[in-house]
Amino acid sequence: MLNRVRSAVAHLVSSGGAPPPRPKSPDLPNAASAPPAAAPEAPRSPPAKAGSGSATPAKAVETRASFSRPTFLQLSPGGLRRADDHAGRAVQSPPDTGRRLPWSTGYAEVINAGKSRHNEDQACCEVVYVEGRRSVTGAPRELSRGQGLCFYYWGLFDGHAGGGAAEMASRLLHRHIREQLKDLVEILQDPSPPPLCLPTTPGTPDSSDPSHLLGPQSCWSSQKEVTHESLVVGAIENAFQLMDEQMARERRGHQVEGGCCALVVVYLLGKVYVANAGDSRAIIVRNGEIIPMSREFTPETERQRLQLLGFLKPELLGSEFTHLEFPRRVLPKELGQRMLYRDQNMTGWAYKKIELEDLRFPLVCGEGKKARVMATIGVTRGLGDHNLKVCSSTLPIKPFLSCFPEVRVYDLTQYEHCPDDVLVLGTDGLWDVTTDYEVAATVDRVLSAYEPNDHSRYTALAQALVLGARGTPRDRGWRLPNNKLGSGDDISVFVIPLGGPGSYS
Amino acid sequence: MLNRVRSAVAHLVSSGGAPPPRPKSPDLPNAASAPPAAAPEAPRSPPAKAGSGSATPAKAVETRASFSRPTFLQLSPGGLRRADDHAGRAVQSPPDTGRRLPWSTGYAEVINAGKSRHNEDQACCEVVYVEGRRSVTGAPRELSRGQGLCFYYWGLFDGHAGGGAAEMASRLLHRHIREQLKDLVEILQDPSPPPLCLPTTPGTPDSSDPSHLLGPQSCWSSQKEVTHESLVVGAIENAFQLMDEQMARERRGHQVEGGCCALVVVYLLGKVYVANAGDSRAIIVRNGEIIPMSREFTPETERQRLQLLGFLKPELLGSEFTHLEFPRRVLPKELGQRMLYRDQNMTGWAYKKIELEDLRFPLVCGEGKKARVMATIGVTRGLGDHNLKVCSSTLPIKPFLSCFPEVRVYDLTQYEHCPDDVLVLGTDGLWDVTTDYEVAATVDRVLSAYEPNDHSRYTALAQALVLGARGTPRDRGWRLPNNKLGSGDDISVFVIPLGGPGSYS
Secondary structure, eight states, X not given: OTXXXXXXXXXXXXXXXXXXXXXXXXXXXXXXXXXXOOOOOOOOSSOOOXXXXXXXXXXXXXXXXXXXXXXXXXXXXXHHHHHTOTTTOOOBOOOSSSOOOGGGOEEEEEOOSSSSSSOOEEEEEEEEEEOOOSOTTOOOHHHHOOOOEEEEEEEEEEEESSSHHHHHHHHHHHHHHHHHHHTTHHHHTSSSOOOSEEOSSTTOOXXXXXXXXXXXXXXXXXXXXXXXXXXXXXXXXXXXXXXXHHHHHHHTTTOOOSEEEEEEEEEETTEEEEEEESSOEEEEEETTEEEEOOOOOOTTTTHHHHHHHHHHOGGGXXXXXXXXXXXXXXXXXXXXXXXXXXXXXXXSOEEEEOOGGGGSEESEEOOGGGXXXXXXBSOOBOEEOTTOBOTTSOOBOXXXXXXXXXXXXXXXXXXXXXXXXXXXXXXXXXXXXXXHHHHHHHHHHHHTTSOTTOTTHHHHHHHHHHHHHHOEEETTEXXXXXXXXXXXXXXXXXXXXXXXXXXOO | OTTSBOHHHHHHHHHTTSOOOOTTOOOOHHHHHSOOOOOOOOOOSSOOOTTTOOOOOOOOOOOOOSOOXXXXXXXXXXXXXXXXOTTTOOOBOOOSSSOOOGGGOEEEEEOOSSSSSSOOXXXXXXXXXXXXXXXXXXXXXXXXXXXXXXXXXXXXXXEESSSHHHHHHHHHHHHHHHHHHHTTHHHHTSSSOOOSEEOSSTTOOOXXXXXXXXXXXXXXXXXXXXXXXXXXXXXXXXXXXXXXXXXXXXXXXXXXXXXXXXXXXXXETTEEEEEEESSOXXXXXXXXXXXXXXXXXXXXXXXXXXXXXXXHOGGGGTTTEESSBOSSOOXXXXXXSEEEEBOTTOSSOEEEEOOGGGGSEESEEOOGGGOEETTTBSOOBOEEOTTOBOTTSOOBOGGGOBOOOEEEEEEGGGSOOOTTOEEEEEOHHHHTTOOHHHHHHHXXXXXXXXOTTOTTHHHHHHHHHHHHHHOEEETTEEEOTTSSBOOOSXXXXXXXXXXXXXXXX
């Protein structure tokens, strides 16, 4: 996320009461002695949803440590200090001894080169048990007293403008997903199509109203087919929104600083769901083939969505911004001349006569890693950022950010996976300097050096990927073997073997 | 387009002063004796553009015939009568004798089986010369006195709720494109990157202001790279909008009835631009391989755009519609129960408690060919429809429709094309009953039966495609060889050989 939140970052970090950034200052005794993150606060059950009227907001009391790393790293105070050392940038992985991550997942991370106080990436890897609510479908009790469901969960959270949002999301997002799935436990285990409508009172089916089994109404020729899969997708989507709403509630006490991208994987009933909101990335490498499992959401990829919103709700632009895009800043002396522009409906460019309004700053500007919304933020989806304002202004940026992920589904049962088939998740620190093909080549190189049944091979692969993106320190910064600059950003990588859920310990 | 505009069609047709539909009535003496379409009205130069202040609206006086077919069909009065015969459904193509279409393009069409008065598809195929405006870049006169540009143009227009919009678009859209390109003639022929900013007065470059050559400003690290290709894309996009605005102006005199999908191909300087707004489709069949060159815009494919607009501008929904989607109509007795729904940010489904507002009709409902916006229209992009209202209501539907095409670009110079490589354009009458693979198989079958240098092979192919979608009359309607129903819709097909521009006559 480094470089993707401009001056607003410094503004927010310095105004948030946190100590100012201390680039390249390796000794952080306070951080080292800090306790690990407080026990996760579960959202109340179920989380508040506009219009659902079924819950009160979870008012988790935030008593966060100033700095934490994923608990599965099992860091000692000394280890935590090394993990926080911008000079050494030691790669961190779970210890060889002790409990392995589910599915023998590999993980590695490294802190940035000094641009932010701590590593603002966070990660989570959990097996989550979902207990069903009492017969939501109104089925007879004996049928509804079934088993609960387990899902496997991996999450990468790339924070910006402070570590609070990423830390909170890493503790709580999977619990929001669990809450959303509670109503679906029975339905997902029933091979028949999901009921379109559920009776009012759980356990007391309204036998006089079989409407959820009704055929088409007059205005539809048929009712829409809704799959089990799409219910899980909907559950994940709403969990992201509820997580974001919880951050909004709690930031009123100024407790949640910054925002974060979120890349989440859920394995449930044979399918892998990859949900991405931000600029992290997931790819599957299967038999050497690359299968993209996410796309990035940035001012460039979401330009038209952002411009449309600015066009429909000009009040969100204040008097400072224009929803039109120009290829460079328009100068006052160019008034009346004609300049290239793009409107929200255009993918091409055309000339327009420059008017006074065009002298405003464009809502979207810049290219690549330097693209920005409102000259401030370089990602357009994620959690948090409720406090984010345009630099030297009171204009909020949050209305342009979406907390909704794009969810892609991969059916694990449709293909016989071998131990070298993996799902790789990485924050942008990895992908800024590594192509999908380079990752696939590293997968091949590293895994072939280990026995297929050696569980440490996936951690070794994650470490190799992080090292390959970080590079080694030389006279002018961290350099890759080709002498290009390595990533100075936080880098975090999960390597999830697809050989099958049976491979977890 | 048949079946895609529900009762609103009948409403509009009958209220537009046109005679009521006469299904399966083959003799249309009035239509047969009608003169061909009036000479095209060119848009004034340049067309009005919000903010450009450089033009007055083109007030074309519409004196359209009640029925016309593309002039390149060169239909005699008797031929026009046969083309308008719902019972015989004779396939129409340009005559063997006479001038061939550019590039030896093949074309065939057939009228619907009786659902609308006339064939509401229209087509256009032209070579258009673009004369440049006087030195828009401010270059010295001797440099700017260059050649104009030619582009090749093919358009299919699938009308609904009346034939006026399709007929008007077929006469004028390429002229709007020409107007948009006039400013670009010089720029497109100059290999250097397009200037970002043009001086105020043509021919008098402001030598004291070289700002269009300036490097990055402080807020951009570099100016955006704008390609020649993206200027052509922008020109086509804006031409669609200006065409739509012209229809809006002229319908005030109640002259432009209905709306139309538009699928347009422009060949310019080595590249093929395929612009699609609606549910027609273009594919390239190259060496047997299928390359999609468009996608369809329907209530299903554009659900989230429509819902977002309804969410941001609830006044557009009146008190009649909800922006939420439900898998079937919600019944009043289900108030308080929980039903599956999708909001604008969701691709999955979730349950929500039904409230009073949810009893409104959903903005988007139905599936496949039966999907509708506001229970009325089955396509979400196109030209016209400025009068279209929700059935039995004054609520306008136009705000939800987009006139902007998606433009895809295919570089003809990147591949050595053989005479069997073709670009196939078809209205939905073709694609409703024909897969891309079936089209590719027909391409192979028909073209292999003709010599490569036989110019009639592309017309034979277009005819085979139309016949294959229409079927033959049997006891219960038009049937395909597999006994499935053929398309009862208007069907129109262009087959454009990609063997090279040199192949045109």
